[in-house]
Amino acid sequence: MKAVIPILGLAFFPLIAPNISFAQAPQNIREIVVIGVQDTHTIVTDDTLVAPADTAQMLRMMPGANINKNGELTGIAQYRGMFGDRIQVSVDGAQISGAGPNSMDAPLSYAPVALLESLTINRGITPVSAGQETIGGFVKAKTYSGEFTNSNDFSFNGRAYFGAQSVNEGTVASGFFSLANRNHIFRSFVMNESADDLDFPGGTIAPTEYERERFDLGYGYKKGDHEFSVDFARNNTGDAGTPALPMDILSIDSDLFRSRYNWTSGDYSVTAELFGSDNSHDMTNFRLRRPPQNTTTMAADPMRFRQTYAVSDNVGFSLKLEQFVDNGSWQYGLDGYFTEHDAEITNPNAAAFYIDNFNGSTRDIIGVFAERSLSLSDSLGLDAGIRFNRVSTDTGNISANLNPMNMMTGMPVIMNNLAATLANQFNSQDLSQQDNNVDWFARFSFETDNDFTWYMGAARKTRSASYQERYLWIPMESSGGLADGKTYIGTPDLDAEVAHELELGFDWENGDYNIYPRFFYKEVSDYIQGTPTTNMTANQFSMMMANMGIGLPNPLQFTNTDASFYGMDVESDFALSDRLTLRVVASMVRGKRDDINDDLYRISPDNIILALDYRGNNWMASLESLNYADQDRISATNVELETDGYSIVNLSALINVTDTAELRIGVENLLDEEYLDHLAAYNRAYNPDIAARSRMPGIGRNFYGRMMWYF
Ligand SMILES: [Cu+2]
Incomplete structure (x- = not known):
């Protein structure tokens, strides 16, 4: 087995070959010898200097990864140009399909930073055992769950976490409490966080205030080869602005459940997981932002107030059997994930008004896989696997009433008739x-000498259409958080996307430096993308809405197209002295349509992070420079705007005040640089400081402090 590479970088805690997972599972009895490469990148919150409330923000520091930001708590993971449902996200082993049809409660929002223990991305080709649909990548959040003790007597332990930041006067206070002995642990967690609107050098980004509470209760049991846990969590988000979307969060109330059993004995490891969530969500276009105005009177127009109530119910399971053999391991699995979504749009000023946005839209996946990890020789390793997924979706009939006042003539009558035709x-x-999808992957690692391991991988990955891509029936912006300002309609019989990808790279590990570059090429047939619709009714409906000042004309329809992605990313670190390390992370990606001449929408600009990390005796400090290039490869289809490049400088320090208390202080955007964030979409709320439909600015200078105390 290759050893963990000692890296002095503050933000790096690399793990090698996650299928070996020796770091998380020291209980594995047999030592497995497989030649592998560093195929994950993990940020451990204990070792890093996190400032944001949104866990997804941390992706910006990882090679190939980034965040599509529509609000402060709604970060959507992006990896190598793909984002949203194309990225499989696991929160403690659970999939969470949020209530919001615009991903206001994207999966990573269910792992707040104050509770997070680590965030991991798979670099490049994801093993089929990691998740069901990993066409764009795999992100794993692990929350802090406390520790068993070495004694039979119960003891009380915990962790307090407080934070504050200047850019939005945000505060977070949380406490983790456990009562544990060597076999049992009872745990609980409470968190409260809130913030005001964000500042940027040109004014205020409104509405970006938020408030969120979280409560967890859990129990874990460990004896001999057996481990069992069951955890419940309640998330209550209150008012939270999402200025890049047509509405703001009024509430997100979620109940989450997960349970896990593991038995590791001799040659086998068996893992069973069961999880579920029940999420309900309200959003409005009039509470945190200025209500819509009548275009002639310029007064609030009560007929344009909208409120959406959306719910999702999810349940899933996974069963895994791992068999350790002399030259590696076998893994077999069966998993299922069943989701249902409902959303209805109403107007509080007109009780008869309603639009069924989604009515009982279900998406069920059953998957089976087999995976092999083995050493072909002393220097050659192979990981390979195959997965079959059956994806079934369905939805109920929909209707709408756009003429709540029962007018006899006029616009509401015409609009209501068009809606009835669409319905x-x-x-x-x-x-x-129903789709039957086959995924496979194979990765070779070849150690040429002590410093170099070469790596080559290939995969076929699939993704079936989301419920929005299939079942959005009336031109709306409910697009899973695309936030391009376009309205969309779905196509029920979309084919599944099929990606073929190749990846090449090497690990160059020397005592003084470590370099991990990866080059990738991915071709996606039946890539699902909005294209101009030929549905005359939908076009007419959108045009009339646009004439009334609501939304853009010319809706897009989710369609099977062809696309390709290619680029490279690298992470590296160089020891400049015993205490000083230079860290370099660079990411480049291109995403293009292959059926027409157009670039893909919302692709991360090329970027490079240069950081100097200094490790003192009981403190660490880091000076980082984040450099983003211009993005002029933009999607004409999605009427995307170009952005200029920018550089920001961050400074942070971590001080071990005592053995059990840590203080983190820092400043983000030290020079208060004014810039536009290409991945934060466009302003959709009235704001004297930011023009309507112009790019969202990045945040201004932000001083922050965090205190973590273990007791
Ligand atoms: Cu929402």
Whole structure:
């Protein structure tokens, strides 16, 4: 087995070959010898200097990864140009399909930073055992769950975490409490966080205030080869602004459940997981932002107030059997994930007004896989696997009433008739769909000498359409958080996307430096993308809405197209002295349509992070420079705007005040640089400091402090 590379970098805690997972599972009895490469990148919150409330923000520091930001708590993971549902996210082994049809409660929002223990991305080709649909990558959040003790007597332990930051007067206070002995642990967690609107050098980004509470209760049991845990969590988000979307969060109330059993004995490891969540969500276009105005009177127009109530119910399971053999391991698995979404749009000023946004839209996946990890020789390793997923979706019939006052003539009558036509078209289609998808991957690692391990991988990965891509029936912006300002309609019989990808790279590990470059190419047939719709009714509907000052004309329809992605990313570190390390992370990606001449939407600009990390005796400090290039490869289809490049400087320090208390202080955007964030979309809320539909600015200078105390 290759050893963990000692890296002095503050933010790095590299793990090698996660299928060996010796770091998390010291209980594995047999030592497995497989030649592998560093195929994950992990940030451990204890070792890093985190400032944001949103866990997804941490992706910006990882090679190939980034965040599509629509609000302060709504970060959507991006990896190598793919984002949203194309990235599989695991929160403590659970998939969470949020209630919001615009991903206001994206999966990573269910692992707040104050509770987070680590965030991991798979670099490049993800093993099929990691998750069901990993076409764009795999992100794993692990929350802090306390520790068993070495004694039979119970003891009380915990962790307090406080934070504050200047840019939005945000505060977070949380406490983790456990009562544990060597076999049992009872744990609980409470958190409260809130913030005001963000500052940027040109004014205020409104509405970006937020408030969120979280409560967890859990129990863990460990004896001999057996481990069992069950955990419940309640998330209550209150008012939270999402200025890049047409509405703001009024509430997100979620109940989350997860349970895990593991038995590791001799030659086998068996893991069973069961999880579920029940999420309900309200959003409005009038509470945190200025309500819509009548275009002639310029007064609030009560007929344009909108409130959406959305719910999702999810349940899933996974069963894994791992068999350790002399030259590696076998892994077999069966997993299922069943989701249902409902969303209805109303107007508090007109009780009869409603639009069924989604009515009982279900998406069920059952998957099976087999995976092999083995050493072909002393210097050659192979990981390979195959997975079969059956994806079934369905939805109920929908309707709407856009003429709540029962007018006899005029716009509401025309709009209501168009909506009725769209509803009839939709309801008469075959809405029940089923895909049978096959994924496979193979990765070779070849150690040429002590410093170099070469790596080559290939994969076929699939993704079936989301419920929005299939079942959005009336032109709306409910697009899973695309936030391009376009309205969309779905296509029920979309084919599954099929990606073929190749990845090449090497690990160059010397005593003084470590360099991990990866080059990738991915071709996606049936890539699902909005294209101009030929549905005359939808076009007419959008045009009339646009004429009334609501939304853009010319809706897009989710369609199977062709696309390709290619680029490279690298992480590296160089020891400049015993205490000083230079850290370099660079990411480049191109995303293009292959069926027409267009670039893909919301692709991260090329960027490079240069950081100097200094490790003192009981403190660490880091000076970082984040450099983003211009993004002029933009999507004409999505009417995307270019952005200029920018550089920001961050400074941070961690001080071990005592053995059990840590203080982190820092400043983000030290020079108060004014810049536009290409991945933060466009302003959709009235704001005297930011023009409507112009790019969202990045945040201004932010002083922050965090205190973590273990007791
Ligand atoms: Cu929402």
